[in-house]
Amino acid sequence: MGRGRDVGYTPITIRVPCEGSDMARAPSGRAVISTGAEMNVTMLTDRLRLRGLWLFALLITATLVLSACDLVGDDDDQDEQQEQQAQQEMQEEEPAAAPAARPAAREPAAEPTREPPPQAQGGGEGARAYSIVFPSLALVMTEQAVATGLVISDGYVVVDERSLRGAGAANVLLSNGETLEGVAIAGRDLHTGLAYLGPLDNNLVRRLPGARLGDGEGIRPGSSVFTIGYSTDDQAGSLPSIYSGVLSGVDEWEPGQRTFLRTDARPDSPFSTVGMILVDGAGTVIGIAPAGMVGLGWYVSTGDLARSLSADQMAESIPAPAVVTATEHTLTLSPGQRSASLLLSDEATGQSALITVRTETASVLQMFDVAGELLQEATLVIGSTIVALAPETAGPYEIVISPEPVSAMEGDEEDEASGAMSEPPTYQVSASVPLMVVVEAEDMAVLSVNEPFVGNIDIPGDADSFNVAIRAGAVYEVLAQSLLIDTVLLVQGGGLDAVDDDTGGGPFGRDSALTLAPAEDGIISVTVKDYADEGTGAYMLTITQISGEMPDEETAMEEQMASSEARLPTPRGDVSVRGEITEDGLRPTLLGIGSELSEDGSLIVRDGDGIFEIVASIVGPDQSTARIFVFTADDQTVVSGRVVANCETADPCLASAVFITPEDSPGPAGEWRVLLQPEGAGSGITEWQIEVHLYDQSAE
Structure with missing residues (x-):
């Protein structure tokens, strides 16, 4: 084929499958080219000589195919929209139906019920001990205090007596809610300060029941123990508290045959455990905490308390001193008695107290x-x-009320006062705070050598003095022991002047001891007191002769007869006075050489340093009492004490006491007055004597 020659053409048929069309589709969805006659496109290949034109033609063809597919898809969408619109018009032509009932609102679903938390499961030795002991516990109440009480099977309520603050009875709230009013103190364990209230009705004790008392001495150290009881702040309705710990040890106090248990089972403040009880894991009560020992975590063994509950020992319990505490008192002076005394407790420190005194006798009130x-x-x-x-x-x-001396008045006042003094002076005292009148049995009691004596410091500031006959050449040991007070020993007279605080040792290192070697026969005064004048409680005083000849029976009988014959000793002092008591009061009958009396009948003492010894003696029936005072020139009191006759028979007897002025008494050289006057039961005193021994050789 040459240039310029006509080119023939071949007809081509193209079948394009589009989505949504009725055209046949190849399985692969691709376009199928066939020789059908559906679309004819005649292309003049001979006129298209350039390759670019072919490509352009292909692009246009593809564009046309895609446009055709979009047109087909749009038609499908329009058909679908038209169908939906027709359905909607048909629904509108139908009669309107009643609106469908709105479904009831659902109640909010209830939260699933939660199961309660599981109940805590307590237990152990402490819980078991508490449940066993609780029925036996009681809340003991007075007007001023509360305390823990323990009902025991013997029919008593054991309580710390110091917690009662001087009350002789208390109300007892039992664990069953029953209250026993005015349950009195029936006995005491003297050495520990515990008291027994009761007795209670036996049926009541069985219903509670009473606590089991055990002997804790056999428990091994390290064993679990528990302290249970009420605190001082608890009230009716409160439950007892419980504290756990271990038994630390066991200690013995031989003088009083008491055993003590040591433990750390107590609150942070150990003084809160006063009167609480100590139990083991089985609920057996093994100890009780007395007030005097709680600071050290000591409990007295209940095994010892059980042994002290015998009828004999209960009867032998020292009765409370004759203490009358009230806001009103009537005081009458006996013939020869120069003053009346009242006591104001140390709780009044820093506070004001009003006292009203009604009397028909001009007098003086002094507070010391x-x-x-x-x-x-x-x-x-x-x-x-x-x-x-x-x-x-x-x-x-101490509040002392004394009539004014008649000589201090003049004229008509003197006549009026003399008429008033013909009657015993009487004072009606009313106070805004309680005042106490105390009569003690221990004062100036006669002690026997080698025989222990149990006494009691009844109130803070109390001091008990005793007369003891000693022999020259002998050696004596004086020992004061106590669990409740810090004992102090003072020995005066017979050429001796000694004092001791803690030499005696003891469980707390507070016992006192003195060794005496007198150079001459005589009578000495032994005084026991608390070191700080704050403690109260029992003590044991023993005077033992450790060497020297003991007086034979005949000599001892002669000494006893001399005492019973009630003869005043021959005065040997530097100054002295002897007299008798009549209805008109003290009357001097014998004045020593160089001695002088003042207007009020007191013995004048002139001394260079104010330190001297006074021996006061009286003759009278049992419990006859006289007071001894030493005044400075400006009427300050430097010595105040008592002489009490303790007679073994109904006949009068002799009583003597020795006093020494304190080293810090006013000085240097000066003048003092020594006055003796009957008190209380002193109306029976028939004779009296004062002798003063000067220590200062430069005395006038």
């Missing part, structure tokens, strides 16, 4: 502190006098 220092003085007129007391130093305080 525990050291005997005069704090206040006021004149009491005939009629009523109100005195405001404001103690600031350490208590307790």
Whole structure:
């Protein structure tokens, strides 16, 4: 084929399958080229000589095919929309039906019920011990305090007596809710300060029941123990508290045959455990905490308490001193008695107290502190006098009311006073705070050598003094032992002057001891007191002769007869006075050489340093009492004490006491007055004597 020659053509048929059309489709969906006659396109190949034109033609063909497919798809969409619109018009032509009922609102689904938390499962030794002991516990209540009480099977309620604050009875709230009113103290365990309230009805004790008392001495150290009881802040409705710990050890106190258990089972404040009980894991009570020992975590073994509950020992319990505590008192002076005394507790320190005194006798009211220092003085007129007391130093305080000397008045006043003094002076005392009157049995009791004596410091500031006959050449050991007070020993007279605090040792290192080697026969005064004048409780005093000849039976009988014959000893002092007591009062009958009396009948002592010894003696029936005072020139009291006759028979007997002025008494050289006057039961005193021994050789 040459250039310029006509080119022939061949007809071509193209079948294009489009999506949505009725055209046959190849399985692969591709366009199928066949020789059919559906679409004819005649192409003049001979006129298309350039290859680019072929390509252009192909592009146009493809564009046309795609456009055809889009047109077919649009038609399908329009048909579908028209069909939907027709269905909607048919629904609108139908009669409107009632609106479908709105489904009821669902109630919110209830939260699934939660199961309660599981109940805590307590238990153990402490819970078992608490449940066993609880029925036996009681809340003991007085007007001023509460305490833990333990009902025991013997029919008593054991309680710490110091917690009762001087009350002789208390209300007892039992675990079953029953209250027993006014249950009195029936006995005491003297050495530990525990008291027994009761007795209770046996049926009541069986219903509770009473606690089981065990002997804790056999428990091994390290064993679990529990302290259970009420605190001082608890009230009716409170439940007892419980504290756990271990038994630390066991200690013995041989003088009083008591055993003590040590433990750490207590609250942070150990003083809160006063009167609480100590139990083992089985609920057996093995100890009780007395007030005097709680600071050390000590409990007295209940095995010892059980042995002290016998009828004999209960009867032998020292009765409480004759203490009358009230806001009103009537005081009457006996013939020869120069003053009346009241006690104000140390709780009044820093507070004011109003005292009203009604009397028909012009008098003087004085208040002294525990050291005997005069704090206040006021004149009491005939009629009523109100005195405001404001103690600031350490208590307790002694309030002394004395008639004014008749010689201090003039003219008509003297006549009126003389008429009033013909009747025994009487004082009606009313106070804004409780005042106490105390009569003690121990004062100036006669002790026997080698025989232990159990006494009691009844109130803070109390001191008990005793007379003891000693022999020259002998050696004596004096020992004061106590679990409740810090004992102090003072020995005076017979050429001896000694004092001791803690030489005696003891469980707490607070016992005192002295060794005496007198150079001459005589009578000495032995005094026991608490070191700080704050503690109260029992003590044991023993005077043992450790060497020297013991008096034979005949000599001892002669000495006893001399005492029973009630003869005053021959005065050997530097100054002395002897007298008798009549209805008009003290009357001197014998004045020593160089001795002098003042206007009020007191013995004048002139000394260079104010340190001297006074021996006061009286003759009278049992419990006859006289007071001894030493005053400075300005009427300050430096010595105040008592002489009490303790007679073995109904006949009068001799009683002597020795006093020494304190080293800090006013000095240097000066003048003092020594006065003796009957008190209380002193109306039976027939004779009296004062002798003073000067220590200072430069005395006038």
